[in-house]
Amino acid sequence: MDVQPTAPILLFDSGFGGLTVLAELRHELPDAPVIYAADLAGIPYGEKTEAEVAARVAGLLGRLAERYHPRLICIACNTASTIALGMVREVLETPIVGTVPAIKPAAEMTRTGTIGLLGTAATIRQAYVDNLEAKFAQGKLLLRHAAPDLVAAAELKLRGGTPDPAIFTAAAEGLRQQAGGEEIDTVVLACTHFPLVQDELAGAFGNKVQFIDGAQGIARRIAYLTQGQSFDRQDDDFAIVTGDGQDNEALRGGLERYGIGRILPL
Structure with a gap:
């Protein structure tokens, strides 16, 4: 399957813990376009039931995949991965990398x-x-x-x-x-x-x-699965959030340190 150079890698987490994965991914793939998605309306996942996490993650990733057509999705969340990874792989055709305890x-x-x-x-x-x-x-x-x-x-x-x-x-x-x-x-x-x-x-x-x-290992796995593909990172990465977050100036400052220049609502 041909992958467009502008097709992004989608990093998904309940909040902004996945920035630790993004930092390592930038070392491995500095030219890759990345979209970061944070489910701030659903955080914390760790206090939810397995059924709640699975339904929420599958639904959100389905919407994001349809809208942005990522070349690969990384569930940069241990809770979501240990609960929902198998289900999401069954319903989406996009390659998916999970996060597991090291x-x-x-x-x-x-x-x-x-x-x-x-x-x-x-x-x-x-x-x-x-x-x-x-x-x-x-x-x-x-x-x-x-x-x-x-x-x-x-x-x-x-x-x-x-x-x-x-x-x-x-x-x-x-x-x-x-x-x-x-x-x-x-x-x-x-x-x-x-x-x-x-x-x-x-x-x-x-x-x-x-x-x-596990951040470094995840980044290496993403690099391995996308080897041979072309990347065209035309702009700074951006974040998509559910709930309140796009107007938070303190959050914007924190994300800028990771190369994320914009926060958009989902």
Whole structure:
């Protein structure tokens, strides 16, 4: 199938955590046109039921695919991917890349054999995560903790605000207070929002803990699937949002740092 050089890559997330994927994608494909879609009206996904997330993601991606004809869609959201990826692949013909917790590289990185995983409540309870643990972390101890407040903290920081330090302390304690948690030396950031506040998390965990997320691997996968295609990035990237967001000046300033010059309503 011929792909027009101006056909965009569509990055989709509940909010702006997927900017961490966009940053890595720019290293891999600096000339690729990108549309960023944020479902601000639906955030946070991690507190919704699986049925609610699946229906919302499938519906929105269907509308976006029809309107913008992307060459590839990346669901830059761990919660949406672990719940809705299979369904979306069945109904859309567009190639789709999902986001999964970086358990495999974490298992290769850990020295103590004890790994922490921070995610949303919906992500950490998925059988998908159980399967990743069974496949890649045999012989390791994987401790999970739901840290939904980190999503709001990341969104606040992007808009120029200062999150409450107690949020990051609570996330660290949520892992360390579990049996064996004092041995954690590697933490999987299983939500694309969380790398936006990695510096704050590092302060809470201390310098003996290393962090891993999936953004770099996702960007490499997108580059692999689009190799040989031509790209014509005619303008700055732009964002499409549901709900309130297009008139938020603080948000505009945060997005400009990622090369997004416009915010449009969906």
